Amino acid sequence: xxxxxxxxxxxxxxxxxxxxxxxxxxxxxxxxxxxxxxxxxxxxxxxxxxxxxxxxxxxxxxxxxxxxxxxxxxxxxxxxxxxxxxxxxxxxxxxxxxxxxxxxxxxxxxxxxxxxxxxxxxxxxxxxxxxxxxxxxxxxxxxxxxxxxxxxxxxxxxxxxxxxxxxxxxxxxxxxxxxxxxxxxxxxxxxxxxxxxxxxxxxxxxxxxxxxxxxxxxxxxxxxxxxxxxxxxxxxxxxxxxxxxxxxxxxxxxxxxxxxxxxxxxxxxxxxxxxxxxxxxxxxxxxxxxxxxxxxxxxxxxxxxxxxxxxxxxxxxxxxxxxxxxxxxxxxxxxxxxxxxxxxxxxxxxxxxxxxxxxxxxxxxxxxxxxxxxxxxxxxxxxxxxxxxxxxxxxxxxxxxxxxxxxxxxxxxxxxxxxxxxxxxxxxxxxxxxxxxxxxxxxxxxxxxxxxxxxxxxxxxxxxxxxx
Numbered sequence: 001x002x003x004x005x006x007x008x009x010x011x012x013x014x015x016x017x018x019x020x021x022x023x024x025x026x027x028x029x030x031x032x033x034x035x036x037x038x039x040x041x042x043x044x045x046x047x048x049x050x051x052x053x054x055x056x057x058x059x060x061x062x063x064x065x066x067x068x069x070x071x072x073x074x075x076x077x078x079x080x081x082x083x084x085x086x087x088x089x090x091x092x093x094x095x096x097x098x099x100x101x102x103x104x105x106x107x108x109x110x111x112x113x114x115x116x117x118x119x120x121x122x123x124x125x126x127x128x129x130x131x132x133x134x135x136x137x138x139x140x141x142x143x144x145x146x147x148x149x150x151x152x153x154x155x156x157x158x159x160x161x162x163x164x165x166x167x168x169x170x171x172x173x174x175x176x177x178x179x180x181x182x183x184x185x186x187x188x189x190x191x192x193x194x195x196x197x198x199x200x201x202x203x204x205x206x207x208x209x210x211x212x213x214x215x216x217x218x219x220x221x222x223x224x225x226x227x228x229x230x231x232x233x234x235x236x237x238x239x240x241x242x243x244x245x246x247x248x249x250x251x252x253x254x255x256x257x258x259x260x261x262x263x264x265x266x267x268x269x270x271x272x273x274x275x276x277x278x279x280x281x282x283x284x285x286x287x288x289x290x291x292x293x294x295x296x297x298x299x300x301x302x303x304x305x306x307x308x309x310x311x312x313x314x315x316x317x318x319x320x321x322x323x324x325x326x327x328x329x330x331x332x333x334x335x336x337x338x339x340x341x342x343x344x345x346x347x348x349x350x351x352x353x354x355x356x357x358x359x360x361x362x363x364x365x366x367x368x369x370x371x372x373x374x375x376x377x378x379x380x381x382x383x384x385x386x387x388x389x390x391x392x393x394x395x396x397x398x399x400x401x402x403x404x405x406x407x408x409x410x411x412x413x414x415x416x417x418x419x420x421x422x423x424x425x426x427x428x429x430x431x432x433x434x435x436x437x438x439x440x441x442x443x444x445x446x447x448x449x450x451x452x453x454x455x456x457x458x459x460x461x462x463x464x465x466x467x468x
Contacts, residue, residue: 307337
């Protein structure tokens with residue numbers, strides 16, 4: 001299409017048809033869905049503050065507040081984009097003006113800009129999203145700790161480099177997952193604190209000549225504090241970055257242990273059984289129990305993390321000031337990412353709360369693959385006076401011989417072991433304990449170790465911290 005033909009079809013005045021369809025109308029719909037309540041809340045608070053500061057007469061403020069309440073009650077479906085109004089901000093002003101006149105409606109914008117109001121709207125909406133995520137994450141944490149308490153004596157293999165390494169307990173493992181989640185909850189809370197600061201009164205970027213009270217706006221809008229420097233209030237994007245980073249961290253960390261749960265729930269491993277409520281049966285293989293709730297959680301976690309990364313990339317290399325890049329094109333990535341994260345948290349709360357753990361199978365697996373062999377080196381060094389380096393060498397020798405004969409430690413007679421050791425003779429009691437994963441776990445009584453009493457102590461401490 002030639003230039004003249006394109007201009008004729010699209011229009012030569014603002015807004016062009018393409019600009020409207022590709023940008024203005026979608027942004028209007030987004031603002032109406034996510035920002036309308038926050039916008040009206042700010043209009044009302046700012047009007048009240050103007051009256052308290054004697055900038056507006058009480059009668060004027062009363063009429064404006066009544067009109068705000070009337071528009072606030074409108075069916076949002078009636079709020080539609082038109083070329084007459086650039087965005088929701090101007091449409092709302094127009095609707096209020098229809099009720100009380102344009103001149104009086106315009107007074108509610110004294111000492112207020114779309115800049116500080118926009119930043120405040122984003123923060124009001126985002127703090128609500130983050131509060132919900134904290135609530136969902138805390139519910140999951142509680143479920144993890146409850147399961148951990150049930151399994152402080154459920155011995156199982158721990159893995160390093162994806163290979164069986166040493167015995168631990170399912171309770172010990174779950175407390176580790178819980179601690180990781182708690183740190184992410186703290187990151188979310190810190191992010192919410194950063195978000196929940198008022199930019200109101202910064203106006204366009206340099207405040208105003210009117211004697212407003214920025215402090216009063218903090219109170220009226222339920223913020224925790226104020227972004228004091230007005231340039232910072234308008235120019236910063238760190239609250240978006242911090243929220244995105246906390247989302248990425250939460251979902252990345254959860255994705256790792258969800259992957260572990262899927263491995264444990266496989267038929268070959270068979271340690272976890274997901275409740276029937278959260279599995280699906282194959283359409284052609286009726287014997288299968290597919291733990292799709294966790295598969296969807298893993299996929300959603302990756303998608304949510306990607307939304308957070310999109311936020312960071314959109315802010316990167318943008319000017320420090322009022323700029324569209326951090327506004328309506330960016331905000332939905334956070335909301336969508338957090339909504340997905342909340343779905344993951346709810347799904348995994350249900351899965352964790354209702355799962356069952358196969359203690360007998362876990363104990364059998366903990367007796368395999370010689371994963372107690374490090375205890376041999378410890379016993380030789382601790383109880384038989386062998387230097388640790390020599391003890392480790394002797395333990396390696398036993399492991400190689402057992403592997404060559406394709407035997408587990410408990411299958412090797414004491415006489416054979418002592419023959420391989422050469423200059424050291426173990427007692428039957430020591431050898432049986434070395435080969436026993438339960439004894440291995442019980443001996444790990446150092447702070448943070450998997451011994452049942454130690455794990456019980458960790459759980460009790462965490463419950464106390466939660467209730468403090």
